[in-house]
Amino acid sequence: MKLIKSVVRPNKVDDVRDALEKMNVPGMTVTEVRGHGRQKGHTAIYRGKEYNVSLLPKVEIEVVVQDSIVEEVIKTIMAAARTGEIGDGRIFVLPAEHSFNIRTGEKDTP
Amino acid sequence: MTVGNQDAARQEHRAQMAALLATARDEYVAAARAGRGGRPTQVRYAAAVDDLVRGLAERAVQESMHPFVVCALGGYGRRTLCLNSDIDVLIVFDGPIGPGEERFVNALLQPLWDLKFTVGHHIRELKEFDVIDDQNPEFLMALCDLRLLTGDVRLFDEVFTRAHRGEETRAGRLVDVLLTLVDERYAEFNNTLYQLEPDLKKAPGGLRDISAIRLIRSLARDLFVGRSRPEGERLDEAEEFLFRARSVLHVLSGRDMNGLSHELQEQVAELLGVPGPDSRQRVEALMGDYFRHARAVANALAWTRKVARPPAPITEPGPVTQNVAVAADGIRFVDPVKAVGQPAWWLEAFEVAIANGYPVSDDVRALIQENVGRYTADYFMANEEGRLRLRAMLYPRPGLSARLSDMLECGLLGTIFPEFEKIHCRVIRDFYHKYTVDEHTLLTIRNLESLWHPTSASRARFASILNEVRAPELLTLALLYHDVGKWRDDDHAIESVRLAEPMLARLQLGEDDRQIIDFLIRQHLAMSKAVFRKDFGDPETVAEFASLVGSEEHLKMLCLMTLVDIEAVAPGTLTPWKEDLLWRLYVDAYNHLTLGYADELIQKNQSDRVRVLAECPDDISEEELSRFLDGLPRRYLSVFGLSAIYRHVRLARGLKDDDLHLSLEKRDEIWELTVAALDKPFLFSNISGVLASFGMDIHRGQAMTTPDRLVLDVFEFTDEEGFLRQNSGARDEIARVLRQVVTGATDVRTLLRGRERSLVLRRRREVDISIHLDNAHSRRYTVLEIVTADVPGLLYRISRGVSDEGCDVDLVLISTEGRKAIDVLHVTKQGRQLDEHDQVALKQALVRTLEATYEAH
Numbered sequence: 001m002k003l004i005k006s007v008v009r010p011n012k013v014d015d016v017r018d019a020l021e022k023m024n025v026p027g028m029t030v031t032e033v034r035g036h037g038r039q040k041g042h043t044a045i046y047r048g049k050e051y052n053v054s055l056l057p058k059v060e061i062e063v064v065v066q067d068s069i070v071e072e073v074i075k076t077i078m079a080a081a082r083t084g085e086i087g088d089g090r091i092f093v094l095p096a097e098h099s100f101n102i103r104t105g106e107k108d109t110p
Numbered sequence: 111m112t113v114g115n116q117d118a119a120r121q122e123h124r125a126q127m128a129a130l131l132a133t134a135r136d137e138y139v140a141a142a143r144a145g146r147g148g149r150p151t152q153v154r155y156a157a158a159v160d161d162l163v164r165g166l167a168e169r170a171v172q173e174s175m176h177p178f179v180v181c182a183l184g185g186y187g188r189r190t191l192c193l194n195s196d197i198d199v200l201i202v203f204d205g206p207i208g209p210g211e212e213r214f215v216n217a218l219l220q221p222l223w224d225l226k227f228t229v230g231h232h233i234r235e236l237k238e239f240d241v242i243d244d245q246n247p248e249f250l251m252a253l254c255d256l257r258l259l260t261g262d263v264r265l266f267d268e269v270f271t272r273a274h275r276g277e278e279t280r281a282g283r284l285v286d287v288l289l290t291l292v293d294e295r296y297a298e299f300n301n302t303l304y305q306l307e308p309d310l311k312k313a314p315g316g317l318r319d320i321s322a323i324r325l326i327r328s329l330a331r332d333l334f335v336g337r338s339r340p341e342g343e344r345l346d347e348a349e350e351f352l353f354r355a356r357s358v359l360h361v362l363s364g365r366d367m368n369g370l371s372h373e374l375q376e377q378v379a380e381l382l383g384v385p386g387p388d389s390r391q392r393v394e395a396l397m398g399d400y401f402r403h404a405r406a407v408a409n410a411l412a413w414t415r416k417v418a419r420p421p422a423p424i425t426e427p428g429p430v431t432q433n434v435a436v437a438a439d440g441i442r443f444v445d446p447v448k449a450v451g452q453p454a455w456w457l458e459a460f461e462v463a464i465a466n467g468y469p470v471s472d473d474v475r476a477l478i479q480e481n482v483g484r485y486t487a488d489y490f491m492a493n494e495e496g497r498l499r500l501r502a503m504l505y506p507r508p509g510l511s512a513r514l515s516d517m518l519e520c521g522l523l524g525t526i527f528p529e530f531e532k533i534h535c536r537v538i539r540d541f542y543h544k545y546t547v548d549e550h551t552l553l554t555i556r557n558l559e560s561l562w563h564p565t566s567a568s569r570a571r572f573a574s575i576l577n578e579v580r581a582p583e584l585l586t587l588a589l590l591y592h593d594v595g596k597w598r599d600d601d602h603a604i605e606s607v608r609l610a611e612p613m614l615a616r617l618q619l620g621e622d623d624r625q626i627i628d629f630l631i632r633q634h635l636a637m638s639k640a641v642f643r644k645d646f647g648d649p650e651t652v653a654e655f656a657s658l659v660g661s662e663e664h665l666k667m668l669c670l671m672t673l674v675d676i677e678a679v680a681p682g683t684l685t686p687w688k689e690d691l692l693w694r695l696y697v698d699a700y701n702h703l704t705l706g707y708a709d710e711l712i713q714k715n716q717s718d719r720v721r722v723l724a725e726c727p728d729d730i731s732e733e734e735l736s737r738f739l740d741g742l743p744r745r746y747l748s749v750f751g752l753s754a755i756y757r758h759v760r761l762a763r764g765l766k767d768d769d770l771h772l773s774l775e776k777r778d779e780i781w782e783l784t785v786a787a788l789d790k791p792f793l794f795s796n797i798s799g800v801l802a803s804f805g806m807d808i809h810r811g812q813a814m815t816t817p818d819r820l821v822l823d824v825f826e827f828t829d830e831e832g833f834l835r836q837n838s839g840a841r842d843e844i845a846r847v848l849r850q851v852v853t854g855a856t857d858v859r860t861l862l863r864g865r866e867r868s869l870v871l872r873r874r875r876e877v878d879i880s881i882h883l884d885n886a887h888s889r890r891y892t893v894l895e896i897v898t899a900d901v902p903g904l905l906y907r908i909s910r911g912v913s914d915e916g917c918d919v920d921l922v923l924i925s926t927e928g929r930k931a932i933d934v935l936h937v938t939k940q941g942r943q944l945d946e947h948d949q950v951a952l953k954q955a956l957v958r959t960l961e962a963t964y965e966a967h
Binding site: 012033045049 | 645
């Protein structure tokens with residue numbers, strides 16, 4: 001199993017979610033985050049005053065999937081979240097040893 | 111008896127107990143599924159559990175142990191035990207707790223745990239009751255419902271006596287503690303009972319409230335002697351309803367679950383036998399019943415609180431107006447008998463309450479409730495005074511939403527705004543909203559009023575916008591109606607607009623105000639969609655949104671509406687992350703509207719231009735109108751209504767060099783000067799200079815220039831020194847001086863020098879001077895934005911400074927925020943944008959000018 005963490009533009013969350021649902025990815029966790037990568041933020045001006053927006057609002061989507069569909073999930077997320085501009089986000093793939101259903105106690109079930 | 115025989119006997123006893131419990135539970139389940147899980151069922155079940163505990167205690171008694179009692183506490187003590195509720199027991203020994211006592215406790219509790227009970231147990235020695243621990247308020251409350259289950263009766267009497275010893279002196283503190291617990295619990299639910307998925311036990315209006323009411327009335331019984339309880343039988347009816355619904359929840363969920371969730375509402379409605387042709391209407395009827403009962407409970411608790419802890423007396427009781435007075439319990443009518451037939455006084459009572467921060471007394475609300483059915487909305491808006499007063503009452507300020515809530519409860523709000531009745535207690539089932547539609551609406555208004563006292567720097571940004579909105583009461587009105595269309599299932603914004611139309615007609619609002627409210631209701635979701643579903647990092651998205659909004663006034667109101675609307679969905683919905691996103695779009699759209707509008711000119715096929723042409727009056731030809739509009743920025747059509755546009759066209763007729771066509775009008779306390787002329791150097795600075803010379807304080811305005819040299823300047827100002835108010839010929843005098851200055855017959859600097867000498871020296875430097883120039887927001891112009899302290903004559907000095915540097919001013923936006931002036935000028939030099947050298951020179955010149963301005967003041 002792998003934990004796939006994607007950091008995407010806020011307006012792309014629905015697209016990514018819809019695409020993953022079409023793939024029957026069973027669940028996901030969505031978190032409001034702030035950060036920056038190459039897109040270092042920008043300087044905004046309001047009423048003549050400059051202020052720096054260094055940490056940009058993004059959304060982190062976490063899914064845990066079987067190893068066999070990791071590549072497909074990554075491609076799906078990329079296709080759904082890409083605009084081609086700087087700031088499209090990142091995808092991280094981490095090993096997930098086990099998962100447990102808290103209610104039933106079942107182990108490693110989707 | 112051998113050890114083996116003892117074990118067998120124990121097993122057999124436990125099996126008997128389990129069978130007894132199973133039977134009791136089966137009976138409970140059957141009753142709950144038949145909709146009869148109310149008090150009698152719970153009492154029967156509590157009695158069965160009593161037998162069980164007694165049986166276990168009997169067998170748990172050890173040979174060597176002190177006398178004991180086992181008592182029931184809390185809800186179990188009151189004999190109202192729901193199917194999967196905890197059972198709270200108190201075990202007291204008349205001596206030290208030793209190994210024998212410990213074995214007794216284990217032998218009693220272990221089987222209860224094995225039977226899947228959740229047991230809240232308190233083990234005490236009698237001597238611990240010598241001094242009652244005041245630091246454990248929950249335990250003190252639980253002791254109020256102490257009930258003997260089994261054990262030594264004399265010991266129970268002793269425990270009971272000691273537990274209640276000094277209760278008279280402790281009662282006051284207990285009431286305080288109880289009310290604090292109520293406040294904390296209410297805060298968890300955002301202080302509203304109108305929850306879409308209510309917790310039947312803990313939510314405002316729930317079972318905990320009923321227990322609190324009874325306990326307070328018992329603890330402070332002297333205060334309630336001789337008072338008739340306003341709720342009558344409704345408290346018992348509400349309790350029975352809540353018990354029955356809660357029993358169903360326990361049966362369906364198989365656990366101690368008290369949340370009436372969306373998923374279970376259909377089944378609960380069906381099992382309780384709620385009537386209705388389909389499941390949806392049965393759910394709506396169920397929730398309607400719930401809100402009716404919860405409201406009765408919450409009102410009973412509020413009354414109980416007022417009796418037990420009367421609010422601080424009003425410092426100056428007595429008449430406030432001829433018709434209403436303030437008393438200890440809030441606003442009352444001076445003559446209640448006469449007030450029955452004087453609905454205008456009803457509104458006055460709420461006006462005075464809102465303006466002074468008073469509550470409205472129960473008597474006033476009851477009187478209105480009894481009589482309001484005889485009147486309609488038209489009655490309250492029959493004359494202009496009534497309409498203006500109603501509008502003024504909606505100005506957002508602390509206490510407005512609470513009084514609107516009172517008005518809703520007593521039927522006055524629904525009479526004045528009958529369309530709002532359609533969403534009274536309206537339940538919409540979605541994953542996001544936590545409250546009924548009417549309560550959500552009132553919460554938006556509560557959130558708006560709270561902006562006057564922002565609790566964080568991030569919220570203070572939005573508070574500053576509210577400060578700038580010209581007519582915030584229109585925002586309240588738009589909020590009141592933004593969701594009324596939710597009485598139907600289709601596009602609710604469109605339906606809300608439709609329902610608002612009769613209200614706008616009744617209020618007889620001006621065209622501009624109607625247009626603002628229409629826009630806000632129709633587009634109340636637009637900013638939210640742009641923020642969360644579109645990439646507003648893309649300038650085209652911002653331009654599209656700015657085009658939809660049209661003007662910064664609309665933008666400010668829509669931004670505030672979006673903020674308070676999101677916040678009113680549920681606690682925690684408006685996160686700092688969402689606030690930041692909203693603010694970013696606001697800033698980008700604001701900059702687009704104020705700095706980047708110059709290149710977007712009115713297009714031939716633009717829909718709002720087509721509308722202006724279609725509704726053109728007979729005295730204006732299509733050709734004349736087209737000639738006037740060509741070359742003006744699109745912004746023009748967004749910020750001016752149709753009547754203003756046609757007035758401008760007439761004003762611009764037949765202009766020649768040195769002509770100055772003008773109109774001067776008054777709206778409330780604001781004067782508006784509109785000037786049409788052909789462009790010439792120093793025109794804008796001369797006009798603003800003349801206004802300053804007459805002591806006029808310019809608050810807002812804009813100036814536009816077309817490629818054909820048509821100049822249209824609109825200034826809004828206040829008559830600070832009363833020149834217009836005090837002099838009958840003042841209008842003509844201003845017009846005369848303006849013409850003299852524009853034709854060069856009089857030098858405006860001469861007029862102003864005299865004025866500056868007469869001004870008292872005052873220095874307003876609390877606002878820094880900010881001057882920003884850029885060529886990025888427009889292809890044709892350099893955008894000059896100046897934010898600085900507002901002083902009389904400032905605009906003249908800035909525009910003069912710009913002209914003195916050889917620059918032409920083509921477009922101007924003037925606004926003020928408190929003492930801050932925000933002026934945006936689109937300038938060129940010899941028909942092109944300013945290069946870097948020119949920008950530096952202009953900036954230095956303006957800094958010198960502004961420094962000199964403040965020195966002069």
